[in-house]
Amino acid sequence: MSINNSILRSAGLTDKSIKFLIDENGEFNHTIHNDKHDDTLMLYGELSRFPERCPYCGFPMESNYYHNGTDEVRLSLPSTNGFKQELTLTKQRFQCLNCYGTCTSISPDFIENSKITKPLWKQIFDLAKQDISEKLIAHITRLSTSKVHVIISASASDYVTDTTQQLPNVVCIDEVKYRKGHFGFEILNGNTSEFIEIYPQRDNKSIRQYLSQFSLKNRQKVEIVVMDMNAGYQSPIRELFPNAIIVVDRFHIVQLAMKAVQSERIKIQRELSDKKHNRVYKLLKSNWKFFLKAERNIDTSNTKWFRGVHEYMYPQDALQLVFKDFPNFKTVYDVYQSVLDARFNHTFTPLEQLINNYKNNKTEMDTVIKTYKKYIKGIKAAFENNASNGRLEGTNRRIKQIGRTAYGYANSMNYFYRIRIQLHNKFILKQQFLTFKV
Ligand SMILES: [Zn+2]
Structure with a gap:
């Protein structure tokens, strides 16, 4: 079945239990013309992998099920050569012999109750890391702008700061103006200038709330905090980094x-x-x-x-x-x-x-x-110290630019999410963002 694996790879999928249908001419995809929309490249497949255990009673499914008809779903795949690409998938339904509950076949390539497949989600995510608008992402992925917006919003609301990451001995803190009258607050590694996090509020209460999520032991490791002179948040910073000296940015x-x-x-x-x-x-x-x-x-x-x-x-x-x-x-x-x-x-x-x-x-x-x-x-x-947050200026410029591209974001969550995924390094990205709750 090597042709099946080849199709799988070209569609960006990985689950070998997806079996593609090849017609009598040996073709595995077809172009579907549509007067109103762009043409769609359609693949057809079947999936009959049963879950290991019954989702209702927990009974092992292996040989303890009936076939119970099929469901047909249309799933979106990553766009290819400018075409929208979709998969019409016939999914086997199963009935548990223990509790008579029914379920459909599952695959790690798909997201439950979503037409967006994981490879497409990854394509959207990969594009969202660039400084481009949701409209452009929608154009590239051949989805609607509103769909892209919903997907990014869902990811944004799932986002949590990795507060288990070890703080460096030098951190730089600065405020960020991200919209007229709206100031956020960012924290960077003072040694490497790597982005740690950006938060949407900069008042003392919010700062306490954000930073206290890092353990005291972790915060105690910070020896130097570099910050702006007129920053209003001196007192929470002193409290939260009890061992640090405050250094004014040169x-x-x-x-x-x-x-x-x-x-x-x-x-x-x-x-x-x-x-x-x-x-x-x-x-x-x-x-x-x-x-x-x-x-x-x-x-x-x-x-x-x-x-x-x-x-x-x-x-x-x-x-x-x-x-x-x-x-x-x-x-x-x-x-x-x-x-x-x-x-x-x-x-x-x-x-x-x-x-x-x-x-x-x-x-x-x-x-x-x-x-x-x-x-x-x-x-x-x-x-008398060598720490500086001169490099913050570069980050601030990027944040402003992202703000310009993001012009018209109704949702500031999405805006922060985009800033975060564009500024975090790749390693952190993998851990924090590839959750699939779309
Ligand atoms: Zn059951």
Whole structure:
């Protein structure tokens, strides 16, 4: 029966007890034309495998049954060459000799009470791992969009986080905006940047609920939690990871200071905007990148061409030109440079002194320093430590992109499910997602 096995393989099925029907011309499939829909490639088969035990009384079925007629079902197989592919299956019915209950033949390739076969489910699942819409998945699998939606929803509602997985010693935590006004919360392995989980809520109560599903013993292994400074969920994190130090993400520390430089520069430009021929104005406007560059990388021994002012100048003279008239800009600039140095040198002391001696000057840096003071321990840990969640940014970009593709998801469960299956690594996927309750 090697031809039977070949048909089985080409249909994506595995159960050798499915016997395909081959007609008098030796053909095993036929094209069914339909005016309204695409053509369907139809296979015909029979299945007469009886269950090991009676599903009603548990009696061993082996030779303790009657044949009790047949059922015919039409099952959907994976699409092939752009065709919808289906199997018309004749299933044997059995009657138990012990309790007279009846049941039909079963196969590991099929899902109980579903027309979707497991190989088709796998095809849908495999497509759902890509950043494509449900509509496109429906087109590829030759199913209706609503059917695909139902299948993905069913899988989404069955999804459970694998809380038995061992947490790494470094985790990164960040919030994720996934829809207007909706923020979730994600957790990543800080050593490998592998995705651990994403959750749809970020309030303290939800965070406690999500993370307490990991055992205390497991959570105690976490030594470092890297997170954003303005995160509101500091207290649950401290409670749930009792042995961890909170490290502020260096990227965010630098970003705050950088924004203060940018805003002060723009403020000065506005003040000078009626003096379009002003050198400081032209210098600031055309060389904004220069004012964000780390000072230690600026070559002070050579002159440099400055756009806007159209002059060759020593970089230190260009800086001085601005500082002379705008001393506050110098203060902001110096703090920013200290932050960059702290990151580069992995030392916190010079920056700490600067933060402690800082005097408010009505620039955006006042607020930044206030924030720094509030999170001083976490910032110190950030610079004296190598953990960072810079890589989270990449994940966040992907999540945003998935959100765009998923535009129109009425169901945020489906959205999270898609994010999860697209971000989890293959190994975890196998364990968590291939359950068949469609
Ligand atoms: Zn029985």
